[in-house]
Amino acid sequence: MIASLRTMTYDELKGLIEKGARIAVWSCNTCAKASHGFGGEESMKELASRLRSDGFDVRKEELMPASCYYDGIRVRKEKWVADGEYDEIDVIIPLACQEARAAMTELFPDKKIVDDSRTAGLGVLNDSGVCVLTDPFEWTGLDPSDEGLDLKSVARKLGLFAGPF
Numbered sequence: 001m002i003a004s005l006r007t008m009t010y011d012e013l014k015g016l017i018e019k020g021a022r023i024a025v026w027s028c029n030t031c032a033k034a035s036h037g038f039g040g041e042e043s044m045k046e047l048a049s050r051l052r053s054d055g056f057d058v059r060k061e062e063l064m065p066a067s068c069y070y071d072g073i074r075v076r077k078e079k080w081v082a083d084g085e086y087d088e089i090d091v092i093i094p095l096a097c098q099e100a101r102a103a104m105t106e107l108f109p110d111k112k113i114v115d116d117s118r119t120a121g122l123g124v125l126n127d128s129g130v131c132v133l134t135d136p137f138e139w140t141g142l143d144p145s146d147e148g149l150d151l152k153s154v155a156r157k158l159g160l161f162a163g164p165f
């Protein structure tokens with residue numbers, strides 16, 4: 001499973017989005033959810049609601065079992081087009097891994113895709129159902145760990161964040 005970290009705080013996220021921009025929050029409900037709740041339905045709904053109460057125009061909440069499948073993202077895009085919703089979105093906030101974000105960037109070239117995640121490496125679920133990092137990617141400078149590294153500690157070391165906005 002992919003271990004995802006968040007690159008920015010909620011205030012930083014708000015600073016990237018123009019007031020009046022029409023927003024979709026698009027969440028992965030699999031690894032990103034297990035990454036301390038960076039993604040998942042609850043995080044998606046909470047972020048959408050927080051942004052709305054701060055005056056932002058959140059038009060869509062899109063939850064995918066696994067957003068990584070390029071074709072799955074493409075199918076949702078086609079549905080947006082068929083439903084006449086495609087042109088009603090300016091900004092997508094992905095609560096998903098870097099790879100899903102890259103697919104969105106390719107499939108939605110005319111939209112702003114917020115660069116809010118980094119993949120720290122591969123992990124497994126611990127006894128509590130939370131992802132721990134076992135095989136960090138080289139850029140992290142961390143060593144592999146059979147027991148798995150806690151993502152919150154990893155995030156602190158890397159100057160990133162773990163969990164929901």
Ligand code: SF4
Pocket residue numbers: 002004028029030031032065066067068069096097098099100
């Ligand atoms: S989108 Fe990324 S985080 Fe979500 S299931 Fe796919 S690989 Fe895992």
